[in-house]
Amino acid sequence: MAHESFAFSPSALRSLRLQRELLERDERRRALARGSAERRLPPGTPPSPPRRRQVCRDPAVHNALYAGDLRRVQSIFRDEATANVVLETVSEELVWSPEQGLWVLSPRRQHTSALRIAAARGYEDCARHLLLRGAAVDAVVGGRAPLHDSAAAPHPNCARLLLAFGADPNVLSADGSAPLHLCTAPHSLRCAELLLAHGAQVNLGTRDRQVTALHVAARQGLVAHVELYLHHGADPSVRTHQGETPLNAAAAAAERPEDSERFLRVAERLLEAGAEPGAAGRKGHTPLHNACANGHPAMARLLLRHGADATVPNGAGDTPMDCALRAVREYRQQRPEETLTLLLDHGALPAHPKMLRLCCQHPPALEVMLNAYDRVPPTEGWVEAVPPELWEEHQEFYASAVRMAGQPRRLQHLARVAIRRHLGARCCAAVPRLALPPPLRRYLQLPIEGLIS
The missing domain is CATH 1.25.40.20 (Ankyrin repeat-containing domain)
Structure with missing residues (x-):
């Protein structure tokens, strides 16, 4: 929060102080509980394995979270155990059964957490309550951590809250993506800025494909994101x-x-x-x-x-x-x-004459290609592909192309071809600077005339 530019009001400062005191008190309580349990164990006793997370399938609990009902959330999630419960939903989906040879309905179980739901929907007050009750800020449940959901949504307010509670800006999802990789919409720019300000690695690649945030922004056409990542040192030459x-x-x-x-x-x-x-x-x-x-x-x-x-x-x-x-x-x-x-x-x-079939239904493109040869190639490869209505619309052009097939071109055209071949890749830069009358310079640049002569 030291990076913010606004001044805190007295009430905001009091609220922050109360939150800090509550967190410190909860941490002391958990430390005392761990110490008491360790003192009761005989020497040399191995630590007990971590308890398996509870699973909740109650629709009422799910509805309270999805609706952002703060009062019900406060009444349901009162301690660390409930704040970290795994929420399970079951839906039916069609899957192919090779044994039966048909599509059948099969139950599909999906897991998430209360904090993930709140972060994905921008319920900042609910997310704050869960965090104050001990919700694990970096827990990857159902393949993602809460910070992934707030970045993907995007909800900068929840992203800021999670980062303030110590969320890892580089936490990886089950598929190996960091939150920065999920900033794929134009309005996710603020989330990307927050992640980078809290230490997100701009050149971090996804686990399997090594796709960076710059790859993602470029593929989505996000100009502001690209500028942001480059400003923070993104490597434009990095490869997947x-x-x-x-x-x-x-x-x-x-x-x-x-x-x-x-x-x-x-x-x-x-x-x-x-x-x-x-x-x-x-x-x-x-x-x-x-x-x-x-x-x-x-x-x-x-x-x-x-x-x-x-x-x-x-x-x-x-x-x-x-x-x-x-x-x-x-x-x-x-x-x-x-x-x-x-x-x-x-x-x-110039392309192989067989390729002319690909552009014969667009007269300007066909004209450019025919003028790249010193002699018009035979028309048998493309003339039959021109629809009759298009031929009728551009009859003068197509008739001139057929008439000149295999015939010698004008000396002016042959000179054009010779000059362009001599210049090669320098045509684009050299032709405009040639000491020639403007009409001749334009002729060298293969203008569209609507005829082959």
């Missing part, structure tokens, strides 16, 4: 067991067009912090592979500007160009022709 960096996670998760802007900002922050733009993750995918597969031209432009390789293959042998072509049909509203032009400007080779 599958080899993925936070930048891989951000590029792979940017699937929906409406989320593209925030994932772009996450990628910008990571690259500014030193993230490797070409780090290959799961299945050899680089961030550029993922950006192209998700139809995200702004992300692709950012990665290429920071040095991503437009020609590197992934584990299956696919280049970013292959990924971009496969995404044309799904992301045709996201101007996939921009991504194709970007890749060509950074040294990517």
